[in-house]
Amino acid sequence: MNKRSKLAGCISALGWGVFTLGASVALAHHPIEAKFDISSATTMTGRVTGVDWRNPHTHVFINVESPAGVENWAIELESPIVLRHNGWRNDSLQPGDEVTVEGSLARDGSRQIWGESLKLAGSSHVVYAVTKEIPPLPLSPRPTPHWPDGSIALGSTNGAVDGYWSFPSETVLVEDGAEIAMDEYGKLADLDDAARVAPLQPWALALYKHRQQRFLQDDPMYLNCKPPGGPRQYQSNLGFQLLEDKENSRIFALVGSGNRNFRIIYMDGREQTGLVTGDDDNPLYYGRSRAHWDGETLVIETKGFNEDFWFSNGGLPHTDRLEMEERFTRPNADTLQYAVTINDPGAYTRAWSASWTMQWVGGEELPVHFCQNNRQ
């Protein structure tokens, strides 16, 4: 091997090393199927050696007796935010506890399981389970809160941080009227349904299918911990808050799942030309949003998006020609109705719409969720 070949080999090895490291970090947060084979249901029993209670996913480590000796396995669970909502705490399990886990094995053959349920061995006591059900609304709807000037409050009327919106009725962007089987991350049950999700152009349909066939593992929200953009901001169970700054005629959309990112929605009638210095030739991650009230509905027009993100769970593509009209209505204190019209002639054959509702989570602050390295 000559010097040049050795150098090339080193660079190649370095490159793949960085790539592999990046991939392992990136998959710290992911659609389940991207990392685990849900068709590989397994059950195993072992003793807890530790609990790593952190975002984006908690891990429980267990020692499992096998013919080859003791093996240490990692059980991956939901984030502490979701686990807390389901009554779990970081001390719910102690080292030495014997547990039985049911779940799915990792695709790469490593000793990891996605934990569907976790019970104390020899008992029916479930120490970990997550309900995906949306909590029921109050039997008697509470009236929609208003500001002193009579306008609808999109959050708390005092502007404080004592509530947020969560539990979207849909977690995947699909054209209104289409009934398509998929999981909460947007993974289609049948790839043949892809063309029915939205009126995709041929290239966009092929790219969407490609992402689906790769189990959504290339999603930059998971791969690079990017925040959700576009309508995806409102399809996370980690919630969001609409903070109205009436004095400065703007609304801040604070994204619970977005590493403390925020989007500004201007209410002062400005042109969608970006900063006052003018940068409308520079597309932005959240685009440029301005809004007005149409009766009791907040209408937001946004354009000027870049193409750095997936704007939906499931991987529907968009282009920088995307323009959105979003409509927020609060028919009662605990319900927020959301409707969006997607107009992107770069990726779709026509404009199309989707809608869903969200529920008010009162008495709590917006969860602090960082994609990586955030302990709570």
Place this chain on the structure above:
Amino acid sequence: MRFTFKKIIISALAAGLISSVSAQEGHPVKGSWIGEWEGNALGESVLMVMDWDGEKITGVINPGTDDLQIDSATLNPDDWTIHIEAGDYVIDGTFNRLELPNRSITGTWKGDNDSGNIEIVRQ
């Protein structure tokens, strides 16, 4: 050999330095592409800029020097191949690593009198 060596370098950098590449999750052709067309009299380095306006692919090869405007370009999403015609040149290539921002196109180029391999990597 030089071409092979450069190809290895390009592949290694493409695989390893993902964070240095600007994201592009929209149309796969959009962006700046740098690479080599082997044996081209214009020089083996090639730079392409391509865009998608919703109906057609536009772009230029070696802007600022050769300024070869792309006359037509067709993407076949069934197999992710692309056919580009620019002046006297015809390029046929296939997308690799489609899912990554640093995807590449490999294939062949053909001019009036010459032809060879081409590999370009999105930056």
